[in-house]
Every structure is written in C-alpha cells, then in structure tokens.
Amino acid sequence: MRRDQNPVRYHLRVMLRPDATDAEKQALWRIIRAGKIDEVAFFVPHVGEHSPGLGTEDECRECVDSLRPTFDRLREAGIAPSLNVWWTLSFSDFPALRRSLRDEFDFRRAVSADGRESCAVACPLDGNWREYVKGMYRTFAQLHPARLWMDDDVRATLLTLRSACFCEACLGEMERRTGREFTRQGVHPHPARAGRPAAGDRPRP
Numbered sequence: 001m002r003r004d005q006n007p008v009r010y011h012l013r014v015m016l017r018p019d020a021t022d023a024e025k026q027a028l029w030r031i032i033r034a035g036k037i038d039e040v041a042f043f044v045p046h047v048g049e050h051s052p053g054l055g056t057e058d059e060c061r062e063c064v065d066s067l068r069p070t071f072d073r074l075r076e077a078g079i080a081p082s083l084n085v086w087w088t089l090s091f092s093d094f095p096a097l098r099r100s101l102r103d104e105f106d107f108r109r110a111v112s113a114d115g116r117e118s119c120a121v122a123c124p125l126d127g128n129w130r131e132y133v134k135g136m137y138r139t140f141a142q143l144h145p146a147r148l149w150m151d152d153d154v155r156a157t158l159l160t161l162r163s164a165c166f167c168e169a170c171l172g173e174m175e176r177r178t179g180r181e182f183t184r185q186g187v188h189p190h191p192a193r194a195g196r197p198a199a200g201d202r203p204r205p
C-alpha cells in the first residue's frame with residue numbers, strides 16, 4: 001500500500017534544537033524510518049525544559065534557518081514537515097524559568113474574572129502582542145510547513161488564569177459587541193471557582 005493510501009497517518013512531534021549534534025539528527029532519522037512516519041511536527045523555537053518562554057525574534061529566525069535543510073530533506077523523502085509553536089499567548093509561565101521575559105515584552109497582561117492580573121499571559125486583544133505574534137508566525141511560515149500547530153497556551157480559558165481575559169479592554173469589547181454593560185464582578189459570580197493563583201499574579205481592583 002502506498003504511503004498516501006494508508007488510512008492511518010503517523011505523526012511525530014519532536015524538538016530539533018539549532019545546536020543539535022549530528023548524532024541527534026541521525027537518531028531522529030532512524031526513528032522516522034523505523035516508525036514509517038508520515039509527518040514530523042517540530043516544536044519551535046524551543047520546548048519543555050529547554051524553553052525559557054516566548055521566543056525572541058532572533059531565536060525564531062535562528063530556528064527557521066536551522067530547520068530549513070531538514071525540511072528540504074523530509075520533502076524529498078515524501079514526508080510532510082510541520083511546525084508546532086510552543087508559546088504564543090503566554091510569555092513566561094513558570095516562576096523558575098531561567099529567563100523571564102516579563103519585562104522585555106511590552107504586552108498588556110490578561111486579567112482573570114476574579115481580578116488577578118496574570119504574571120504570564122498577554123491579553124488577546126493587546127495590539128503589541130498581536131503585532132509581535134504576527135511577526136513570529138510570519139517568520140515560521142517561511143518554512144512553508146504542511147501544518148502550523150498552535151500549542152495549548154492559546155485557549156478560551158487562559159493558561160494559569162483558568163479564565164478568559166476580563167481586562168477593561170476586553171470588557172469594553174464585550175459591551176461593544178452585545179450592547180450590554182459588563183463588570184468583572186457581574187461576569188464572575190462564583191470567585192471560589194476561579195483558578196489557583198500563579199506566583200506573580202497581582203490583584204486588580
């Protein structure tokens with residue numbers, strides 16, 4: 001059966017850092033061949049314990065340059081190369097990260113329904129965040145991935161806050177779209193159900 005006729009597709013998600021050794025690259029290809037992998041999604045620009053938070057512009061560009069030969073080789077082998085963007089909406093989630101970007105990015109931070117300003121999550125309506133993320137995805141799109149996955153820091157209930165954003169701008173947008181007036185207290189009658197506060201969150205009036 002030809003690869004494109006197989007009803008089952010095998011996807012591999014993996015990180016290939018710019019400083020990956022030849023031995024690591026060879027090991028990756030052994031896995032791809034042994035697993036009859038149909039598509040490889042690369043975490044970018046870093047992942048898990050190697051991730052210090054949202055990627056800087058330089059890190060994203062370096063990542064694209066380092067992956068380009070692997071993308072070419074995968075396409076020649078009939079295997080689809082994809083990307084999985086690790087951070088998009090949150091920029092520094094864990095207090096123990098070795099690099100905090102909280103003071104480097106000028107993003108408005110999200111506010112939970114019970115009035116906590118996140119130490120880690122940007123407001124999805126913030127113009128600075130939107131511009132930065134547009135540029136980041138534009139950089140990754142240069143690789144023409146078969147798929148461009150977003151990871152789970154982009155969700156209706158924002159990571160760490162366990163709530164949508166209820167900053168003044170988001171409340172104003174809710175009013176604009178519905179014609180109704182909203183307050184944070186009004187949209188969140190059960191504060192006890194709010195998420196566990198993250199270290200660094202700040203109370204908001």
Ligand SMILES: [Zn+2]
Nearest residue numbers: 123165167170
């Ligand atoms: Zn907001």
